Amino acid sequence: MLHVYPIGVGLERKSDTKIFLSELPYESYESFEPLTSVEVPEDITVVDPVAIDVGEYTGKTFYFVALRKYLFSDDYYSVTSTASGPLSDHNATIQQADSTYKISMVLSEPSGTDYWDTSKLTLKVEREGAVVPDMEVYWFGESSLWSQEHKENIETRYMVDGSVAYPSMTQTNANGFLVINIPLNEAGIVQQGDSIRNYNEHVFFCY
Incomplete structure (x- = not known):
């Protein structure tokens, strides 16, 4: 089980956000092929994790990213902070199916040119x-x-x-x-x- 702790820093809109798992780092939604996703509750606190079942991915390395849906489109864009490193830094290798992996990630508003x-x-x-x-x-x-x-x-x-x-x-x-x-x-x-x-x-x- 993967427990992701999303920490909002300067995040203004908390709705329509999901944690996605994929075999390759996220680059654009057009080319994105996620394995699964779990919605982030709007009222989540810093001590509440988003739980994702990763038992079937034992032995694999996957990447995770927080994406938010556009207001007037079904597409998504990243609200995962890259202040401390690229999106590819958010990855995990599942070694045991019955283990719980705890990971924190910072969510923030992207630059205006990215989502205006x-x-x-x-x-x-x-x-x-x-x-x-x-x-x-x-x-x-x-x-x-x-x-x-x-x-x-x-x-x-x-x-x-x-x-x-x-x-x-x-x-x-x-x-x-x-x-x-x-x-x-x-x-x-x-x-x-x-x-x-x-x-x-x-x-x-x-x-």
């Missing part, structure tokens, strides 16, 4: 129930960065001199629609202290 994606967003602008064509739309990024006071200040500034110091996403079409590409953060919706942060909720300003 682009999402296509369709906006529809209406005023009093009617679509608004040729409306300039400005993107302000993640909503948690903006308080209601900040949003009102932007509107006030625009009313005073017509300026908006943020990028325009161009104008709505004749039907009031605008299709834009925005970054998708795989951390998703996370608990931060007493509050919840949605990394993929964005603020737009149109006038």
Whole structure:
């Protein structure tokens, strides 16, 4: 039996994570051929192991890695920390089927370039129930960065001199629609202290 103790360090999203076993080190999900996998409970603590039955692999060396599912895809990507060494360092040779092997591994958020994606967003602008064509739309990024006071200040500034110091996403079409590409953060919706942060909720300003 293999007992893996996953330790989250800076890990923001704990859902949809599994420990995978394979005969070769993980490189990419497209070429990955795992032997088995076990889900990591969201409420797991540092003293709780993820138990994996490895009795049938006696005499073999295998590699293990923690992968997390994309928010909007069935594919997975690695959340196994490589700060102290490459993924290939996470391996074990099963010598006795009835022995228990205890292994720790650190889970952390990968770099943004490894798991940020682009999402296509369709906006529809209406005023009093009617679509608004040729409306300039400005993107302000993640909503948690903006308080209601900040949003009102932007509107006030625009009313005073017509300026908006943020990028325009161009104008709505004749039907009031605008299709834009925005970054998708795989951390998703996370608990931060007493509050919840949605990394993929964005603020737009149109006038």
